[in-house]
Amino acid sequence: MSASRKEMNTFSRREFLKASGLSAGGLMIGISLPLGVLGSMDSAGFEPNAFVHIDKNGVTTIYCGRCEMGQGISTALPAAVADELEADWARVKVLQGDADKKYGPQATGGSRSINLMFEPMRKAGAAGKEMLIAAAAQTWKIPAEKCYAKSHAVFNHLDDRSLQYGDLVAVASSLPVPEEPVLKTRDQFRYIGKPLQRHDQRDMAVGERIYGADKKLPGMKYAAIRHVPVLGGSVKSVDKTAALAMKGVVDVVEIPRFDKPFGSIGGVAVVADNTWIAEQALAKLKIEFEAGKNGSYDTVEYKKQLVRNVEAPAKSEFEKGSLDQAFEDAAVKHKATYTGGHLSHSPMEPMASLVWVQKDKCEIWASTQDPVSIQTTIGAYLDRKPEDITVHVMMAGGAFGRKFKCDYVQEAAACSKAVGAPVQMTWSREEDTRTGFYHSCSAQHIEASVDEKGKLTGWLHRAAFPPIASLFNPAVVQPSAGDLDAVSKHPYGIENMRVESGMAPVHTRIGWYRSVYAIFYGFAINVFTDELAHKAGVDSLQFFRNIYANNKNPDQAEQVKRSLGVLNKAAEMAEWGKKLPANQGMGISVHHSFESYVSMIAHVEVDGDDITVHRVDCAVDCGLVLNPDIATAQMEGAIIMGLGLAMNTEIRFKNGAVVNSNFHDYPVLSISETPTEINVSFVGQDYRPTGLGEPGVPTTAPALANALFAATGKRYRSLPIKPA
Amino acid sequence: MSFSITINGQVHKTDVDGDMPLLWFLRDTLELTGTKYSCGMGICGSCTIHLDDEAVRSCITTVSEADGKKVTTIEGLSKDGSHPLQIAWLKNNVSQCGYCQPGQIMTAAEFLVQNPEPSTEEINDALEDNICRCGTYIRIRKAVADAAEQMKEA
Numbered sequence: 001m002s003a004s005r006k007e008m009n010t011f012s013r014r015e016f017l018k019a020s021g022l023s024a025g026g027l028m029i030g031i032s033l034p035l036g037v038l039g040s041m042d043s044a045g046f047e048p049n050a051f052v053h054i055d056k057n058g059v060t061t062i063y064c065g066r067c068e069m070g071q072g073i074s075t076a077l078p079a080a081v082a083d084e085l086e087a088d089w090a091r092v093k094v095l096q097g098d099a100d101k102k103y104g105p106q107a108t109g110g111s112r113s114i115n116l117m118f119e120p121m122r123k124a125g126a127a128g129k130e131m132l133i134a135a136a137a138q139t140w141k142i143p144a145e146k147c148y149a150k151s152h153a154v155f156n157h158l159d160d161r162s163l164q165y166g167d168l169v170a171v172a173s174s175l176p177v178p179e180e181p182v183l184k185t186r187d188q189f190r191y192i193g194k195p196l197q198r199h200d201q202r203d204m205a206v207g208e209r210i211y212g213a214d215k216k217l218p219g220m221k222y223a224a225i226r227h228v229p230v231l232g233g234s235v236k237s238v239d240k241t242a243a244l245a246m247k248g249v250v251d252v253v254e255i256p257r258f259d260k261p262f263g264s265i266g267g268v269a270v271v272a273d274n275t276w277i278a279e280q281a282l283a284k285l286k287i288e289f290e291a292g293k294n295g296s297y298d299t300v301e302y303k304k305q306l307v308r309n310v311e312a313p314a315k316s317e318f319e320k321g322s323l324d325q326a327f328e329d330a331a332v333k334h335k336a337t338y339t340g341g342h343l344s345h346s347p348m349e350p351m352a353s354l355v356w357v358q359k360d361k362c363e364i365w366a367s368t369q370d371p372v373s374i375q376t377t378i379g380a381y382l383d384r385k386p387e388d389i390t391v392h393v394m395m396a397g398g399a400f401g402r403k404f405k406c407d408y409v410q411e412a413a414a415c416s417k418a419v420g421a422p423v424q425m426t427w428s429r430e431e432d433t434r435t436g437f438y439h440s441c442s443a444q445h446i447e448a449s450v451d452e453k454g455k456l457t458g459w460l461h462r463a464a465f466p467p468i469a470s471l472f473n474p475a476v477v478q479p480s481a482g483d484l485d486a487v488s489k490h491p492y493g494i495e496n497m498r499v500e501s502g503m504a505p506v507h508t509r510i511g512w513y514r515s516v517y518a519i520f521y522g523f524a525i526n527v528f529t530d531e532l533a534h535k536a537g538v539d540s541l542q543f544f545r546n547i548y549a550n551n552k553n554p555d556q557a558e559q560v561k562r563s564l565g566v567l568n569k570a571a572e573m574a575e576w577g578k579k580l581p582a583n584q585g586m587g588i589s590v591h592h593s594f595e596s597y598v599s600m601i602a603h604v605e606v607d608g609d610d611i612t613v614h615r616v617d618c619a620v621d622c623g624l625v626l627n628p629d630i631a632t633a634q635m636e637g638a639i640i641m642g643l644g645l646a647m648n649t650e651i652r653f654k655n656g657a658v659v660n661s662n663f664h665d666y667p668v669l670s671i672s673e674t675p676t677e678i679n680v681s682f683v684g685q686d687y688r689p690t691g692l693g694e695p696g697v698p699t700t701a702p703a704l705a706n707a708l709f710a711a712t713g714k715r716y717r718s719l720p721i722k723p724a
Numbered sequence: 725m726s727f728s729i730t731i732n733g734q735v736h737k738t739d740v741d742g743d744m745p746l747l748w749f750l751r752d753t754l755e756l757t758g759t760k761y762s763c764g765m766g767i768c769g770s771c772t773i774h775l776d777d778e779a780v781r782s783c784i785t786t787v788s789e790a791d792g793k794k795v796t797t798i799e800g801l802s803k804d805g806s807h808p809l810q811i812a813w814l815k816n817n818v819s820q821c822g823y824c825q826p827g828q829i830m831t832a833a834e835f836l837v838q839n840p841e842p843s844t845e846e847i848n849d850a851l852e853d854n855i856c857r858c859g860t861y862i863r864i865r866k867a868v869a870d871a872a873e874q875m876k877e878a
Contacts, residue, residue, distance in 0.1 A: 068859050
């Protein structure tokens with residue numbers, strides 16, 4: 001799901017700038033990219049375009065087409081535009097773009113926003129700057145080469161005249177858009193690489209940031225919903241009498257399952273004058289559910305089956321060298337099995353949107369990561385063209401992959417259609433917990449060999465987990481070769497390998513959860529490597545270093561270099577090897593995901609059942625960092641999420657339905673469990689920028705588990721470590 | 725039955741059902757959306773407000789319980805975002821998605837009145853039931869400590 005460097009080059013080459021237009025008295029610049037060049041993490045297509053708007057007073061609006069969910073993208077990318085535009089950030093207003101092809105790929109996931117949009121957005125800014133310079137040159141009747149832009153104005157080298165951007169927009173609007181605007185060199189950056197404050201920090205601290213759950217419209221109604229608890233189940237009967245008799249209840253709306261990948265699982269909704277009445281009425285409904293074919297799903301049993309499926313030969317998807325020979329010649333052999341549970345994204349803002357279905361239009365305000373899939377899904381549901389569905393992208397109160405799916409929007413649309421008014425539906429926490437698109441539960445079995453020189457020579461890896469592809473095609477019952485790439489193409493570059501896929505038929509909806517499969521791959525590979533190091537009697541850091549150093553594959557030379565770069569940096573930060581008290585320990589991990597590299601060292605103390613994480617040192621190579629403060633915050637957040645899933649959280653199913661309901665039985669990490677110290681360093685900034693939102697998650701659990709081993713001698717191979 | 729509640733200095737008279745949680749009265753009736761819904765059972769802290777200067781969870785506090793009392797929400801904590809905690813939140817760039825932060829700030833505001841010189845452990849204890857899924861805890865700790873320092877100097 002990651003764009004390769006080759007694709008990126010193609011992308012730059014084929015990119016072209018679109019003609020400008022004068023709108024509302026200002027200069028607008030868009031860039032447009034050919035459809036489908038980039039590939040996609042979902043079925044929705046890409047057609048990039050970004051906007052700069054400068055009005056006659058110089059007020060500059062930069063539109064962010066990527067969705068904001070707390071990762072700071074609506075500051076990082078617009079700041080890059082402003083940098084190239086030579087706009088004064090103080091005079092820049094950032095607006096979130098509605099769903100529209102002109103903004104390019106808006107499906108915000110896969111840690112790809114900066115990776116994909118950094119260059120195009122910079123070009124949008126640079127093109128604007130060149131046009132403003134050309135406009136000044138024309139006004140002054142001097143060559144453009146003699147002019148330059150700085151901080152919202154154009155100057156020249158011949159005299160002391162200058163023109164403000166606002167004064168130039170009329171002339172600039174009549175000029176052609178440069179096809180290949182010249183981008184700044186790094187030493188010329190004004191905002192890129194600086195810890196610019198997010199444009200919305202103040203709004204969030206005073207309660208003025210408006211989320212999907214907050215949008216208001218005159219005459220709106222509020223809805224609450226109870227979902228079918230089992231995938232593929234249905235509502236057998238519903239007695240609405242008591243609910244409909246309640247004051248303030250508008251209607252009870254049955255919503256059948258909408259059989260699209262992001263459609264509703266089915267349920268019954270109440271529309272009322274406020275959310276509270278809707279919830280009260282919901283409790284008075286007498287609903288009988290039909291469980292259907294997944295009614296016996298039980299995750300305790302299912303995970304046992306996954307373990308059996310990986311501890312026996314499975315379907316070989318990748319093979320190189322001679323694993324049998326490597327195992328035969330081994331000085332040290334080791335095998336182990338790792339498991340992990342389903343996870344729920346559980347953003348603090350549950351699924352919420354406001355939808356107004358009218359006869360000839362449909363307008364939606366949604367906390368979302370993927371406004372275009374809202375257009376296609378709601379379009380399909382209402383039997384209208386996607387472009388006839390207006391989607392306003394609202395600030396998402398957390399998302400983590402969940403708000404990629406628009407089932408909650410479709411349910412609000414069903415209610416709005418039924419009552420003929422704008423309807424805001426906010427899921428209860430219980431519905432949010434129980435009606436997810438969960439991270440796959442998993443089992444992995446690894447066997448490996450080390451020769452007499454301490455070299456890792458062979459690696460057998462079997463993985464079984466219900467894959468995300470099952471959401472799009474229920475016939476998919478085990479990981480594909482591509483799903484196993486993180487192992488097959490791992491920068492370890494082990495010479496003798498076999499990678500096998502175990503059966504894992506799906507019984508619930510599986511989705512992308514922050515860092516996706518890298519969570520369990522990062523865990524198993526790093527813990528197993530640590531186990532091997534101990535078995536081979538080599539210091540863990542040294543053992544990791546040796547594995548990478550032994551990879552002589554020229555195609556992986558950069559991966560090796562960058563993996564070693566973060567590994568060595570983390571070791572230096574944590575002072576790896578320093579003497580610690582008996583009940584304390586350090587654990588190391590390193591993982592490559594979303595085109596970036598992260599290494600972590602966790603320092604823990606164990607006292608009986610109490611685990612204290614004193615410190616996490618984290619070295620990151622995601623290439624150029626656009627905003628070091630936002631980037632650091634992303635890593636801090638990833639570590640907190642990683643510790644939560646490592647220690648506490650698992651979604652459990654019994655009789656086909658989720659057992660958990662709220663934060664008491666899905667205990668995401670709290671402040672007292674948070675490490676005293678988290679240190680983040682960025683290395684490798686000469687490379688182009690790559691993923692940052694996700695790559696911090698996969699290294700956290702294995703660093704913790706390896707640290708726990710160092711402190712106690714006990715191996716943790718199953719997540720979460722402390723099941724609820 | 726009619727209720728009278730002073731919210732951010734303004735008297736509101738209402739005849740809504742007295743069992744209605746204050747959260748929904750604020751959000752849906754008065755359209756004061758700075759107070760957030762997240763768990764509905766008083767365990768996550770996103771809906772924290774002050775009721776007669778005490779930090780309470782508005783999702784489990786009813787309108788009738790607030791009758792005749794003074795309610796402060798994030799919108800009324802300061803006139804212009806000038807509460808030392810809000811300043812410290814900006815200084816430390818605490819918020820990521822920001823959804824839980826009004827609740828964090830309201831909890832911390834009452835706490836600092838009770839305990840003007842808190843230790844890290846005391847900050848942890850005070851904010852233990854305010855969940856942040858983005859994982860901004862390190863910065864929350866720092867911002868609360870910074871605000872305490874500021875308030876001491878003021």
